[in-house]
Amino acid sequence: xxxxxxxxxxxxxxxxxxxxxxxxxxxxxxxxxxxxxxxxxxxxxxxxxxxxxxxxxxxxxxxxxxxxxxxxxxxxxxxxxxxxxxxxxxxxxxxxxxxxxxxxxxxxxxxxxxxxxxxxxxxxxxxxxxxxxxxxxxxxxxxxxxxxxxxxxxxxxxxxxxxxxxxxxxxxxxxxxxxxxxxxxxxxxxxxxxxxxxxxxxxxxxxxxxxxxxxxxxxxxxxxxxxxxxxxxxxxxxxxxxxxxxxxxxx
Amino acid sequence: xxxxxxxxxxxxxxxxxxxxxxxxxxxxxxxxxxxxxxxxxxxxxxxxxxxxxxxxxxxxxxxxxxxxxxxxxxxxxxxxxxxxxxxxxxxxxxxxxxxxxxxxxxxxxxxxxxxxxxxxxxxxxxxxxxxxxxxxxxxxxxxxxxxxxxxxxxxxxxxxxxxxxxxxxxxxxxxxxxxxxxxxxxxxxxxxxxxxxxxxxxxxxxxxxxxxxxxxxxxxxxx
Numbered sequence: 183x184x185x186x187x188x189x190x191x192x193x194x195x196x197x198x199x200x201x202x203x204x205x206x207x208x209x210x211x212x213x214x215x216x217x218x219x220x221x222x223x224x225x226x227x228x229x230x231x232x233x234x235x236x237x238x239x240x241x242x243x244x245x246x247x248x249x250x251x252x253x254x255x256x257x258x259x260x261x262x263x264x265x266x267x268x269x270x271x272x273x274x275x276x277x278x279x280x281x282x283x284x285x286x287x288x289x290x291x292x293x294x295x296x297x298x299x300x301x302x303x304x305x306x307x308x309x310x311x312x313x314x315x316x317x318x319x320x321x322x323x324x325x326x327x328x329x330x331x332x333x334x335x336x337x338x339x340x341x342x343x344x345x346x347x348x349x350x351x352x353x354x355x356x357x358x359x360x361x362x363x364x365x366x367x368x369x370x371x372x373x374x375x376x377x378x379x380x381x382x383x384x385x386x387x388x389x390x391x392x393x394x395x396x397x398x399x400x401x402x403x404x405x406x407x408x409x410x411x412x413x414x415x416x417x418x419x420x421x422x423x424x425x426x427x428x429x430x431x432x433x
Numbered sequence: 434x435x436x437x438x439x440x441x442x443x444x445x446x447x448x449x450x451x452x453x454x455x456x457x458x459x460x461x462x463x464x465x466x467x468x469x470x471x472x473x474x475x476x477x478x479x480x481x482x483x484x485x486x487x488x489x490x491x492x493x494x495x496x497x498x499x500x501x502x503x504x505x506x507x508x509x510x511x512x513x514x515x516x517x518x519x520x521x522x523x524x525x526x527x528x529x530x531x532x533x534x535x536x537x538x539x540x541x542x543x544x545x546x547x548x549x550x551x552x553x554x555x556x557x558x559x560x561x562x563x564x565x566x567x568x569x570x571x572x573x574x575x576x577x578x579x580x581x582x583x584x585x586x587x588x589x590x591x592x593x594x595x596x597x598x599x600x601x602x603x604x605x606x607x608x609x610x611x612x613x614x615x616x617x618x619x620x621x622x623x624x625x626x627x628x629x630x631x632x633x634x635x636x637x638x639x640x641x642x643x644x645x646x647x648x649x650x651x652x653x654x655x656x
Contacts, residue, residue, distance in 0.1 A: 235647050258649055266647045273640040276591050277654075278567040287648035289655030320594055338648065 185249045186210040187342045187370045188234065194394075195229055195241030203229040204241065205394040211342065216364075216371040216432065218381035218402060221391035222416035227374045230391065231344055234372075235264040248341050262291055265340030269347040271327035275319035280311065280330050283319055287338040305337035306330075309363050325356025329363065342370040349377045365432075378406055378419050379428075386432050390415055403431060443505055443562050451495035451563045456572030463560050470552050475545030484552050488559065495563050502558050509554045512546065519543040566590040584654055588641075596634055603630065 188211035196202040203226040211217050221227050232238040233245055236252045245252040247263045268274050277283045284302045293301060306312040309329040319327055328348065335343060348364070349357045357380070364371065364384055375381050381388055381402055388405045390398040392415040398405050405411065406425040412418065419425070446452075451459075466487075473480050492502060520530075523539025530540075564572075570590070573583050603626050604614050614623045642650075 232643070237643055237646060261647055261649045264647075266644075268640065268644050268647075270640065272595055273637065274644045276588060276641055276645070278570070278587070278591070286645075286650075286655065290649035290651065320591070334648065 184213055186246075187213050187215075187248050188372065189244075189246040189249075190230070190233070191244050193230070193233060193241065193243035193245060195233065195238060203394050204233075206243065207391070207394070207396055209389060209396065209399075211370060211372060213341075213370055214368075215387060216373070216385045218385035218388040219372055219374045219391060220376075220378070220381060220388055220405070220417060223376075225391045225415075226394040227391055228346065229394075231266060231346060231372075231374060234342075234344060235261050235266060258291075262287075262338050263341045264344060265335030265338055265342070266344045267328075267331050267335050267346065267348065269350055271319075271324070271331040274331040274334060275327060278318055279316050280306070280319055280322075280333075281315040283330065284315075284333050284337045287334055291338065301337050301339075305333040308336055308367065309333045310359075323356075325352050325359065328352065328356070328360060332360075332363065336367070336369075340369065342372060343367070344372045344374070346374045347376065348373060349375065349380045378417065379423055379425075382406055382425055382428060382431065384432060390417070392416075443501070443558075444565055445497050445501065445562050447496055447563070449494060449496045449563070451491060451559070455575075456564050456568040457575040459560055459564060460569075460572050460576065463556060466556060467553055470549055473549075475541055475548075481548040481552070485548075488552055488555050492555070492559050495559060497559070497562050501562065502555060505558050505562070506551075506554055509550055512550045516543040516546040516550070519546070580653060587654075592634075592637070595637075596630065599633060600626070600630055 188209065190207055190209040193204050193207040194202070195204040207226075207230060209230075219227055219230070229238065233241075233252070234247070236245075236254070236257050239252070239254075247260055250256050250259060250263070252260050275283045277286060281302055284305055285298055288298055288301045303312060303315070306315055309332050311326060311329050311333060314322060314326065314330070319330060322330065332343075332345075332348075345364075348360060352360065361380065361383055364373075371385070373381065373385055385402055388398070388400065388402040389396055390405060390411070397415060398408070398411055403425055406419065466484075470481075470484055473484075492499060519542050520535035520539035521533075523536035523542065525536050525538040527534045528537050528540070529535075567590075570583055570587050573586065574580075607614055607619075607622060607626065612619045612622050614626070
């Protein structure tokens, strides 16, 4: 078996106010996999994500990215390897132009000049936003900002792309465009979402986190059709949606 | 939902010599001019007239409509009100103007405040409407203003629209529930809104910082 891109072992974490968010989480994601991380509000999904690049540390257990442990001395490389796209693109895009924002990450890695420009334009091409390079991010639509936010992370050439609620606040067309982009990327993907049809559309495998425990790790179709599991962990499909009748599923 | 379109900044896009001049040169000229105006003795009326002419000539050269700058000059209103009060409340020898007994010192001081204030505000606004926010930041960097100050200003430019957008949505939500934020009866609600807005902005600041750290931020913005 190859070295997992993401290797989380026995991760436990309590916030300073005493609230225990994670209780011994194990999660392995292998290169090229697309995995959905599902769970109700307050399940600990965001807490887990913030451990993947060392924003949160200090609990028990370990996290390693392609064999490199998440430790203080490795943080720069870890943050290159783990690209997190946050839920609100306005939290991620803070500079004057799209180009500057996409360049921010790779420039922090030391890239300069023509190499930096190339990296920026490649990332913007991947999300179909190259024509908007010189526009201020706050003049773009929400869907366009979400795509630029993905580009800001792609520009760091991450080994795993972590998306927090990628489909939230998107209209159906933007939602589909983003799905097309995510499918076209040759990168390992961990997608945190409440949007179960989106998980089924994009991720062959799903992990369910509930009250800080991993309660399921299986084929997405199997998870979504396990009614007792779904009901026990406050997961609900949109009205009228039946995963069994969906035609083609991702392999 | 569409995106807001630069509500916060009154910049005009043009190709006049004033628009084209480098931001750091404009800043230096502006600061020099302001110091000169402030240092001018208050009874040198001719000098103030000359300054006013200079400002008008620059506005004319920038091809920005005077009306546009005039509308923005409302920010000076509180100072104007204070200037108008000065002759009434100041002490010293009095003089009769339109049947009112006014202080001579107060009149001179009011004139100086009005003249210096108006010239200062008009020239700053001319700078603001002819310089893109991004250019101002680059200008400050070229003038070796500390990096942290430039970064803070950059964030202010970037998030002003979002914060004012948040505020206007909160005010609409208040009005929708029968509250008039302008009425003193509802000022307490307005005050809570401001508190909530502060918390939201503070939390957004934290999230932005996390997103920056996630992309390798170490305390300096890359040039």
